[in-house]
Amino acid sequence: MPADDRDQPKQPITSVWTRPRRGRREQPSLSREQIVSAALELLDAEGVGALSMRKLGTRLNAGATSMYTHVANKDELIELVVDAVYGEVEVPAPDGRDGWRDTTERCAHSLRATVLRHPWMASVAGELGVTQLGPNVMRLSEGMLALFEAAGLPTGEADLAVSTLTSYVMGITTAEAAWLTTLARHGQSEREWMESLWPAAEEAADGHPQLQVHYASLRHKDPRETREEKFDYGLRMVLDGLEARLTGTGDTGTG
Incomplete structure (x- = not known):
C-alpha cells in the first residue's frame, strides 16, 4: 500500500x-x-x-x-x-446443561418465524450498515451466547456455536422467505403453485427413478409441512453435532 x-x-x-x-x-x-x-x-x-x-x-x-x-x-x-x-425474536433464559437443547430450539424456531413474518428481510439481512450493533441484535446475540455457555461451552466456542446455528437458520429461512415473496408477487398460494408445477416436474424426472420416488412422496403433502420438516431436520443435525461436542463424543477440532 x-x-x-x-x-x-x-x-x-x-x-x-x-x-x-x-x-x-x-x-x-x-x-x-x-x-x-x-x-x-x-x-x-x-x-x-x-x-x-x-x-x-x-x-x-x-x-x-x-x-x-x-x-x-x-x-x-x-x-x-x-x-x-x-426485537420480536424470543430468547429464552438459559436452562443449564439439561435444558439447553429445548431453549435453543425455541430460539431457533422464533428466529425463523420472525423472518417469515417479514419476508422482505431476505433481501436486506446482512447487507446494510452495521446491523449487528443494533440493541435488539445485541440482545439476541447476548442471549444466545448465554444459552451455549450455560450448556457448558467456553466463551470462544459458544460464539462459534451461535454463528453455526444462526447461519443455518438464516440460510434456510432466507430461501423460504424469498420463495414466499415470489408466491405473493404472483398472487398464488404454495399449494396452487405446486399443483401447477407438478406435471412439468414429473415429466422432467422421467429417467431419474430416485427423483420419481421422491416426487411421488411429496405429491399430496402440504408444501408448508414439507418446509417445516426440512427445517426441523437440519436443526436437529446442528444440535446433534453440538450435543456430541458437549458430551465428549464429537471432535470439533477446536482443541
Missing part, C-alpha cells in the same frame, strides 16, 4: 448506530418509533422496492424535515426497521 494511502485518515463507518441522534431545540413532530413502525407496515405490505423516504413521508403525513431529524437516509431507516424486527 502506498505511504500516502496509509497516511489518509480512515473514513468512519456509516451507520445509524455509530452516530448520536440528531438534536433539535423544539420537539420533533414525529418520533423515531413512529417512523420505524410506519416503515415496517409499508415493508410488510409492499416489500423493499416500495419503500422510499418520500412515500413514507406521505404515509405519515409528514415533511422530510421531521423524518431526517431521526434518519439520514433510506439505509439508516432500514437498519432501524431490521433491528425492530429482531
